[in-house]
Amino acid sequence: MSAAVDGGIVDRFGARLLAGLALLLLAWRVWLLPQLGITLYVDEAQYWTWAENLDWGYYSKPPGIAALIWVSTRLFGDGLIGVKALAILCYPLAAAACWAIAARLYDRRTAFWSALAVLTLPIFSWLGLFVSTDALLTLCWTLALWAWLRALDTDRWRDWLLVGAVCGLGLLSKYTMAAFLGAAFLHLVVFHHRRLASAKPWAAALLALALLGPNLAWNVAHDFPTLKHTADITLQKHAAGGPGALGEFWAAQWLSFGPVLGSVFVVLLLRVRSSWRDANTRLLLWFALPLWAVVSLQAARSGANANWAAPAFAPAAIAAVAWLLARGRQRLLVVGITLNLLLVGIAYHWPAIIAAVDLKNPAKMNPYARAMGWDELGRQLAPIVRAHPDAVLVADNRTLLAHMLYELRDLNPRYASWNPKGEASDHYKLTSDLRDWIGQDALLITQTAPGAELLGRFAGADKLGELRAPLDSTTARRMEVYLLRGFKGY
Incomplete structure (x- = not known):
């Protein structure tokens, strides 16, 4: 399919096609969950108990995940799907935000393929089966980047305050959102230092902190349990780290991208000079690499889980898609998305696959066994x-x-x-x-x-x-x- 023909189809039907594909993926997940023979994972069950006792803070996390589950269960009930429903929905909404980001930076064609890539990334497809803080955090991260681009373009108060509001909600989901605020501040210092003389970005930062304020007050009242827990898992002085742990973390990141997009992302890093010269690529990586750098240091020090840098995948995926399209490699992009869907399908239906092989002890090879x-x-x-x-x-x-x-x-x-x-x-x-x-x-x-x-x-x-x-x-x-x-x- 030529770029011209593809562009015309995307211009006319792109939004509806994306919405249809997103609904198909949602339907797949909603149908799949009861077939897996699982109940909630331990963290999900714990978050459910939080939602039954709403507060401004909890032992290990801010209150965002509890509030999300509270709304979800009031809308859809306390069953397996009801607890997970809004968390599952966060990832298609994040893909929609990526569409808006790519449309502002590039064009509707790039926006379409970027959103489709994000919808089908293995990491988001896997996380999309569960309730975790990554769901709301990823949505807030992508919305904050979209609001950031608007604020830089328009310099309107409402856009700057939108940045602050979304960042504040992100902080209430997971303190990792602070990495976005840090990246945004450095972005102003390096590229838009004159904006620092305006009250607008400072007002945005104050709004974000104001929204986090009740959680900070809760921590003070309870002797800082969430902050202590966050520091403990970040430092983990007795955990295993080192080069091996760092290598495992980055191998997991490559697999979480999928083989094609993961390899393109590696190319973007290796060709750092050309990536830096392209303003759009530079901006997208600016809001992805700092988070990966922090989590990589943590992996080298004490180990890190693959999902700890989950929000960084969204802007990085847009950069990888734009790189492929700019070089006329749409067929490779289609292959990459197809391979990702294949990987997701294997992961989703792994219990059925191992059952067909008739193993003696399938539970040991079943990644869903912890919830059974x-x-x-x-x-x-x-x-x-x-x-x-x-x-x-x-x-x-x-x-x-x-x-x-x-x-x-x-x-x-x-x-x-x-x-x-x-x-x-x-x-x-x-x-x-x-x-x-x-x-x-x-x-x-x-x-x-x-x-x-x-x-x-x-x-x-x-x-x-x-x-x-x-x-x-x-x-x-x-x-x-x-x-x-x-x-x-x-």
Whole structure:
């Protein structure tokens, strides 16, 4: 297909075609989720409990993810799709923002292919199955870049304030949004230093900080748990880092782009002089590379997950698409998008693929296994909880408490985390205290038999059963349940 013909089709039908493709991808994900045999992952279940208790902050994250789930469940219910719905929608909306960015920097043809590339990136396709802070953060990052371009072009108050508002919402999703603010400030210093004499960019920054203000106040009131947690996972002095971890991180980034776009991005980095001379490429990489640099340092120091630089993929993908189109390599771009869809399809349907191979222990090769079996354990636990309505549900780890509170949501049990040291090392230890239940009975859920120290804190104990949820013919998820009578205190 020639560029002229392609351009005409895109001009006339591009927006509708993109919307149709986005709806098809959404429908694919919504159909797929129930087929996977999963419930929520532990972080998703924890975020759901946050959403049931809205606040300006939580142990490990600002409140954006909880607010997103609160709205989602009010609109679509507390089921698997209801919890995930708005988070899933964030990625197509981010692709739409990328369309607007590329249309402003290039043309509608580049905008179309950029949005399609972002829609089908392996990292966003994978994250699009789950509820994570990356969803709202990526959307805010792309919207902030679009607003930034508008503000630079128009210098209108409303555009500058839009930058501040979107950045503030991004900070309420994840503190990583601070990297965008840093990149924006340096962009002004290097290329638009005269704008620093205007009150408008400063007002935008103040608005962003004002929106974050209630979360900062919450941290002050609770002895800075979120900030301490963020610093802890950033530094991780005892975690494994080094060149190997950095290499693994960048290999994961290449795969998250897909083989073609990932290779084009490497070319853009290797041809740094020509990339720098092109104003649009320079701007797009300006709002991508700083985040990758920070996370790469973290990977070298203590390791990093592939998704920690997720927002950077959006502007970088636009730059890669524009580079290919400018050189008449649209066929290669189509191949790249097709390969990405193939990779996504393999990842989405991997459980069916390994089932067809008839492996002896498929759960070990199933990336979704961590979210399997919890619903069955919840069904088995429910009658025990109903039989002991006055007992408080107690768990000795965050994973069990998060999963069972979600699975028992119709019963809404009272709960507390086992925390004899009084350390606020997770959300449940921060927000619950078993000492409020002295003299009361407890239902302990655990994956290890309780020791003498724990049992000694109660007047008596009876094992009520061992719950079991098979994951395959040889693997099962297990949980023991104990009735603990008369809590004496720690």
